[in-house]
Amino acid sequence: MGKVAVLAALIVAGTGTGSRAQGAADWYQDKTLRLDYIFGGDSRSQHICLDEMRMSDGWYGRRVNMDSLLLQGNGQLQVADTTGVVLYRHSFSTLFQEWQSTREATRVSKSFENVFLVPMPKVPVDITVTLTDTHRRVSGCLTHRVDPRDILIRPMQVGQKWEYLRHPGDSRDKIDVAFVAEGYRDDEMDVFRRDCENSIGALLSHEPFLSMADRFNFIAVCSPS
Structure with missing residues (x-):
């Protein structure tokens, strides 16, 4: 992992x-x-x-x-x-x-x-x-x-599956933060998603991110290595 x-x-x-x-x-x-x-x-x-x-x-x-x-x-x-x-x-x-x-x-x-x-x-x-x-x-x-x-x-063709973890608004108006599954196998995507959630929680627990949480979209790119 x-x-x-x-x-x-x-x-x-x-x-x-x-x-x-x-x-x-x-x-x-x-x-x-x-x-x-x-x-x-x-x-x-x-x-x-x-x-x-x-x-x-x-x-x-x-x-x-x-x-x-x-x-x-x-x-x-x-x-x-x-x-x-x-x-x-x-x-x-x-x-x-x-x-x-x-x-x-x-x-x-x-x-x-x-x-x-x-x-x-x-x-x-x-x-x-x-x-x-x-x-x-x-x-x-x-x-x-x-x-x-x-x-x-x-x-261009979209080669990897991706999904929103948080989606408060359109990317034209928000900041996109993408988590890429570098080093995760295909059978570890659930672990990857949990790690993403932990990272989001850690990021949004600090200012200025805490008070601006609705300005960020969080995306998981499920690209097994």
């Missing part, structure tokens, strides 16, 4: 007005575009390749301040319209960039898979992925056009 792995997706939704092109009616559908990239290289060089694109129903990320960054990472993903207006930005730091600082990276080249989720656009957009070094200098960059009509953007 393994430990419960928790994946928290922060859903920032509200009635306030965001910056330019923030409404779903403007540029994106209520769908998610999954972008799979390969980051590769060694300690001295790096390259970025687009692997594939897939889409799924519903957009569960932020819906305001979409062109702003909360934190600066070692990389950024930017969605812009064809005139250059920034629509969405996301920062990240990757295992590949950590690996580049290891001794192994001075001897061999390796590649790492990276997945990013962005709102599915209604019209063609340009997506730019930028990597920076520890001095904030650009070390790698890729820009590619995404046309939502592209037949190579395949629909």
Whole structure:
């Protein structure tokens, strides 16, 4: 039996007005575009390749301040319209960039898979992925056009069973917390659910979660290892 792995997706939704092109009616559908990239290289060089694109129903990320960054990472993903207006930005730091600082990276080249989720656009957009070094200098960059009509953007299939443990409201207005059954066998799902309930109880026994319990959806992803 393994430990419960928790994946928290922060859903920032509200009635306030965001910056330019923030409404779903403007540029994106209520769908998610999954972008799979390969980051590769060694300690001295790096390259970025687009692997594939897939889409799924519903957009569960932020819906305001979409062109702003909360934190600066070692990389950024930017969605812009064809005139250059920034629509969405996301920062990240990757295992590949950590690996580049290891001794192994001075001897061999390796590649790492990276997945990013962005709102599915209604019209063609340009997506730019930028990597920076520890001095904030650009070390790698890729820009590619995404046309939502592209037949190579395949629909994603839900591969694992999941269920709500607490569901006070729609994910567009709540924060989703997903418990993933990492390390649990198929015959241990009842144990997994009990562990989830214990984790929920522990989380909601402390502020600010206690007084904001109705702002969280809790989901169990029953994915046996």
